[in-house]
Amino acid sequence: MADLKTAFNAGCLNCGLQKICFPTGLVRNDITRLDSIVERKTPFRKGDHVFRTGQAFHSLFAVRAGVIKIYALSDSGEEQILGFYLPGDVIGLDALTHKMHVYNAIALDTTSVCAIPFDQLEVLSLQIPALNHQMFCLMSKGVNEGRLHSEILSKRNADQRVAHFIWSIAQRFMNRGYAYTEFRLGVLHRDVAAFLGLTPETVSRILAKSAQDDLVHWKRKEVKIVDVERLRALAGERNVSAEVTDCRVKSG
Amino acid sequence: MADLKTAFNAGCLNCGLQKICFPTGLVRNDITRLDSIVERKTPFRKGDHVFRTGQAFHSLFAVRAGVIKIYALSDSGEEQILGFYLPGDVIGLDALTHKMHVYNAIALDTTSVCAIPFDQLEVLSLQIPALNHQMFCLMSKGVNEGRLHSEILSKRNADQRVAHFIWSIAQRFMNRGYAYTEFRLGVLHRDVAAFLGLTPETVSRILAKSAQDDLVHWKRKEVKIVDVERLRALAGERNVSAEVTDCRVKSG
DNA sequence: CGTTACGTTGAAAGGGTTCAATCCCTGTGG
DNA sequence: CCACAGGGATTGAACCCTTTCAACGTAACG
Numbered sequence: 001m002a003d004l005k006t007a008f009n010a011g012c013l014n015c016g017l018q019k020i021c022f023p024t025g026l027v028r029n030d031i032t033r034l035d036s037i038v039e040r041k042t043p044f045r046k047g048d049h050v051f052r053t054g055q056a057f058h059s060l061f062a063v064r065a066g067v068i069k070i071y072a073l074s075d076s077g078e079e080q081i082l083g084f085y086l087p088g089d090v091i092g093l094d095a096l097t098h099k100m101h102v103y104n105a106i107a108l109d110t111t112s113v114c115a116i117p118f119d120q121l122e123v124l125s126l127q128i129p130a131l132n133h134q135m136f137c138l139m140s141k142g143v144n145e146g147r148l149h150s151e152i153l154s155k156r157n158a159d160q161r162v163a164h165f166i167w168s169i170a171q172r173f174m175n176r177g178y179a180y181t182e183f184r185l186g187v188l189h190r191d192v193a194a195f196l197g198l199t200p201e202t203v204s205r206i207l208a209k210s211a212q213d214d215l216v217h218w219k220r221k222e223v224k225i226v227d228v229e230r231l232r233a234l235a236g237e238r239n240v241s242a243e244v245t246d247c248r249v250k251s252g
Numbered sequence: 253m254a255d256l257k258t259a260f261n262a263g264c265l266n267c268g269l270q271k272i273c274f275p276t277g278l279v280r281n282d283i284t285r286l287d288s289i290v291e292r293k294t295p296f297r298k299g300d301h302v303f304r305t306g307q308a309f310h311s312l313f314a315v316r317a318g319v320i321k322i323y324a325l326s327d328s329g330e331e332q333i334l335g336f337y338l339p340g341d342v343i344g345l346d347a348l349t350h351k352m353h354v355y356n357a358i359a360l361d362t363t364s365v366c367a368i369p370f371d372q373l374e375v376l377s378l379q380i381p382a383l384n385h386q387m388f389c390l391m392s393k394g395v396n397e398g399r400l401h402s403e404i405l406s407k408r409n410a411d412q413r414v415a416h417f418i419w420s421i422a423q424r425f426m427n428r429g430y431a432y433t434e435f436r437l438g439v440l441h442r443d444v445a446a447f448l449g450l451t452p453e454t455v456s457r458i459l460a461k462s463a464q465d466d467l468v469h470w471k472r473k474e475v476k477i478v479d480v481e482r483l484r485a486l487a488g489e490r491n492v493s494a495e496v497t498d499c500r501v502k503s504g
Numbered sequence: 505c506g507t508t509a510c511g512t513t514g515a516a517a518g519g520g521t522t523c524a525a526t527c528c529c530t531g532t533g534g
Numbered sequence: 535c536c537a538c539a540g541g542g543a544t545t546g547a548a549c550c551c552t553t554t555c556a557a558c559g560t561a562a563c564g
Contacts, residue, residue, distance in 0.1 A: 072403065075488065080403050094399065096392030103399070122385065126378055133374065139391035140348030146398020147346065147355070151324065151332050153405035154449035158520070189543065197406035199521060204544055220529080220543095236327065410552070441511070451553060456512055472561080 011035045020088030020176060021062050022116070022134060030128045037124060039115040040064075044107040050091070052104050057095035059115040063087050066111025067186050070103045071194070081195040083145065084108075084187060086172055092118075093142045109186040153197045156236070161196040162206045163234035166216055170225060181225045189218075263287045272340030272428060273314050274368070274386060282380045289376060291367040292316075296359040302343070304356050309347035311367040315339050318363025319438050322355045323446075333447040335397065336360075336439055338424055344370075345394045361438040405449045408488070413448040414458045415486035418468055422477060433477045441470075 010016075012023050012035040023031045039059070043066075044050060050061055050068060061068075068085040082103060085091050095101045096118075125132040152164055174180040189207070190200040210216045215231060217224040225231055262268075264275050264287040275283045291311070295318075296302060302313055302320060313320075320337040334355060337343050347353045348370075377384040404416055426432040441459070442452040462468040467483055469476040477483055 074407065078407065080406055082399050082402060093392055094395045097389050097396060102396060122381075122388070126381055126384060129374075129378055132378060132384065136374070136387065136391065137349050139388065139395065140345055143346045143391065143394040143398055144349060144354065146395055146402060147334050150334060150398060150401045150405055153402055154332055154446075155326065155330065194406075200543075201522085201545085202520060205520095208544075452511075453513085453554085454552060457552095460512075 012038060015064075017062075017064070017088040017176070022090065022131075022138070024137075025130050025134055026128070027130070030131060033124060033128065034131060037117060037120040038062075039117070041113055041115055043110050043112040046107060046109055048107045048111075050105040050107065050111075050113060051095075051101045053101055055101045057092065057098070057100050057118065059117050060090055060092040060121065061105070062090045062114040062116065064112040064114055067108040068111055068113075069106050069108050069187075069191060071106070072103050079191075079194050081191055083149070084169075084191075084195070086176070088176060090138055093139050108188075108191075158196075158198055158202050159206055159209075160234055160236060161198065162192070162203060162210070163215075163231055164236070165192060165196060166218070166223065166225065167231050167235035167237070169223075170231075181228060183223055184221045185218075185223050186221055264290065267316075269314075269316070269340040269428070274342065274383075274390070276389075277382050277386055278380070279382070282383060285376060285380065286368075286383060289369060289372040290314075291369070293365055293367055295362055295364040298359060298361055300359045300363075302357040302359065302363075302365060303347075303353045305353055307353045309344065309350070309352050309370065311369050312342055312344040312373065313357070314342045314366040314368065316364040316366055319360040320363055320365075321358050321360050321439075321443060323358070324355050331443075331446050333443055335401070336421075336443075336447070338428070340428060342390055345391050360440075360443075410448075410450055410454050411458055411461075412486055412488060413450065414444070414455060414462070415467075415483055416488065417444055417448060418470070418475065418477065419483050419487035419489070421475075422483075433480060435475055436473045437470075437475050438473055 012018065012021075012031050013028070015021070015023075018024065018031075023034060026034065051057075053072065063085050065087055068089075068091060070082045070085065070091060072080045072082065074080055085105075091105055092101070094103060121135075125135055152161055156164065169185060170180040170183075173183055189203050193200045193203040196203070207216070207218050210218070214226045215234075216226060264270065264273075264283050265280070267273070267275075270276065270283075275286060278286065303309075305324065315337050317339050320341075320343060322334045322337065322343060324332045324334065326332060343357055344353070346355060373387075377387055404413055408416065421437060422432040422435075425435055441455050445452045445455040448455070459468070459470050462470070466478045467486075468478060
């Protein structure tokens with residue numbers, strides 16, 4: 001059984017996402033203990049929900065492959081998109097206060113995740129200081145993420161928002177060691193619009209302009225950043241990346 | 253010394269904010285231990301900074317009295333306001349990932365805070381499961397807070413944003429057991445505007461209209477909600493309050 | 505009592521939305 | 535293999551909410 005598991009799915013120890021995901025800063029032995037409570041789920045297909053608003057909260061989920069979109073539905077039925085999550089990202093942290101999920105999580109592609117039962121994680125966390133610290137870091141990262149999103153929505157115009165979005169995705173690919181000036185992204189333009197508080201039409205117009213100006217080409221699922229510097233300038237980051245990969249506690 | 257301390261400032265055990273602040277869900281003895289690491293600072297005066305962007309992170313801060321505004325400065329020098337914090341709220345959670353503060357925190361009034369050295373808190377937290385759980389809940393709350401703010405900025409018009417702001421403040425007063433249909437609020441209209449991604453002019457016009465329609469009267473620092481139901485409807489909450497006061501773990 | 509900073513009010517301008525028509529890609533079925 | 539359907543993307547034109555700019559009002563503080 002254990003063999004079968006590792007045959008199909010690398011455990012945390014062999015996982016390429018160690019540097020990004022949970023185990024950051026853990027020693028080998030601790031990773032093994034963490035690994036023992038991780039449940040590797042059968043992949044979700046495009047359109048499947050990982051969880052829905054109102055469901056009881058049991059586990060955090062770490063994305064192994066694919067993309068997950070977090071969204072809420074307003075009374076009028078329109079989607080409010082709160083984020084897109086890539087391999088190595090952890091979702092579900094928001095559900096803690098309410099003991100139930102407050103948002104919907106849907107797979108935008110074939111997506112596999114690791115489920116980490118929170119009860120067990122909490123117990124383990126108390127035994128492994130570095131893991132507990134890592135938990136705090138992850139949640140802190142979640143706080144910053146939301147704030148950054150608020151900043152974008154608050155005072156940036158449509159061009160800057162789109163530029164910021166593309167650049168932030170690129171940075172996340174960069175941090176994962178993937179190509180970041182040219183990549184596939186299974187996110188619909190309409191979803192980008194909903195995430196950025198714009199309409200699909202506006203995003204479309206901006207992407208048309210970007211292509212014409214040789215800034216970014218984004219056709220279907222293919223993104224190609226032509227002028228990195230100009231994009232970065234437009235995106236206008238505040239020098240504080242929302243992504244931190246190393247949050248290690250000085251291990252004793 | 254200890255006597256002097258308690259003479260001037262109630263310890264956690266006597267603090268009226270127990271239900272809101274850190275100690276929620278802790279037993280008496282644990283509160284005492286928490287209390288022992290809490291540093292009660294001399295009050296900040298209006299305009300003093302609790303921390304600034306770039307400063308090293310050492311402590312979390314719990315607001316005892318007053319109001320604290322969290323903001324960032326964009327390149328062009330304008331304020332991006334991320335939140336207002338009332339007695340019982342905890343700030344600084346965002347600084348964890350970077351080991352330094354990413355935002356500025358300024359007192360809008362005479363404001364006193366409790367500083368909780370994070371190193372010590374982390375150690376204590378490992379010894380008191382309920383405290384650790386409370387930490388997770390606090391951070392989770394922080395995540396939800398940011399997301400909610402994003403939702404507001406994303407798809408609500410100016411009237412709804414202002415209504416939401418007033419109603420959310422009212423709710424927070426309610427949770428603290430204060431009067432919530434009529435209260436003083438030391439937040440400038442221009443700050444409200446910056447928080448909501450609007451201009452002071454727009455907020456002014458909306459408040460003028462609100463007063464005329466007998467919805468809300470907000471002159472200077474006096475807020476009076478006339479039509480609670482109409483305000484609530486306009487604010488359009490998604491039924492998931494951002495404020496959770498009880499996040500207790502079932503204590504054994 | 506003047507200075508300063510915040511608030512108000514009006515008119516004009518603009519960025520993004522809305523609505524509607526058309527296009528394009530993909531998947532499906534005959 | 536082609537036709538067709540359906541969802542998403544694109545494009546255009548009119549509209550509208552919010553911003554911008556500017557002037558004035560007003561409360562607080564030395």
